[in-house]
Amino acid sequence: MAVLGRAAAPDVVARLRPQLEKLCQIDDPTDPQALADAATALCGGVPAAVLSVHDGTIVAAAAAAALLGLPAAPPDALARARHKYAARRALAAAGLAGPRFALLDSAEAAAAVAERVGLPAVVKPVNGSGSNLVRRVSDVAGLATAYRELAAASPGALGGMYDRKLVDPDTETRLDPTRVFLVESMLTGREYSVELVLRDGEPEPVLVLDKFLVDGDHFECGFCWPPLDLTADRVTALAGTAAAAARALGLDRTLAHVELYDDPRLGPTVVEVNAGRGGGQLIGPLTAVATGVDPRAELIALATGGPRPQRAAPTLPPPLATLTVFGAESGRLVAIEGLDEARDHPDVISTVVATAIGEHLDHSYETFPINFLVAGLETRAELSQTYRELADTIHLVVEP
Known part of the structure; x- marks a missing residue:
């Protein structure tokens, strides 16, 4: 069963209806009471869980669950993680x-x-996701320009995620995410991510991934496991920092996808904590086959108050990677060419198409159109070559 906002695109609603037993739409899916009422009406009584993995409604769903007396991640902790300025304060205080x-x-x-802050620096929305609207700047003029660009582009972006006032859970101050942005001094070094399961107040690092391929817009196109050229002590240090960040934010009874740099000066340093869900693209399936820990089962068990799911043995040996191919143009998707040939690539284990004909594609990374799980590639050069081959094979045909 699902609750959607009335502003959801008609093609999205039409695609979801056949997959769901029941679906209803409400005016404001970020209103916890409205979500709680809709969930109760759908189920004919109190549901077993209210849960979202969409960044714009994760906090609201947890708050709705709390209103209904259901197990849930602490809404304030999720809100702290989603509010990047509040999160920075909490991490620094820890x-x-x-x-x-x-x-x-x-x-x-x-x-x-x-x-x-110092320059160079990064400018980003205070509650952004997926590197959306992130800008790197090297001088004051560039920082001023970045402000104007974000102020122009953020209204309506990511399904309207920036259009509502953002409340700081610690100070109760409110800001407008379309007019106030976060500036951070530039981190350097290699990028990694850590998948966490948080149960009974204790973060469990499940998988450390190498962001081996980041595009010109600072977005991740490829993750691999195990991390390339990384010693065991560095893996341990990254996992420990991710766990410490989750504790500092007060997270529990949920998952988190933590992004970090191994900065030459600072050491393992958190970029952001995506709380309430695991990593996107095919990180969930990669985690399941690599470790036997199924993030979906873990999240459902945490949301319902159930016991820890039984964990299977890993089913695929390392090395493994997940790759995402994006289109080169913006517009309405009318065809996907080359998909069968890409599926037949000798390195590809599985393929997930996360878009549909008629959907609007652009460069805001709201969707991950074509995703591949690949195996057997041991070096950065091999991974990059396979990515180029798949990206050259796939053609997302759009109407401007």
């Missing part, structure tokens, strides 16, 4: 290494913020 950071509320404030 003594974790991090970049300098500040809020930017106008282009005119760029010089003062640059002096406080």
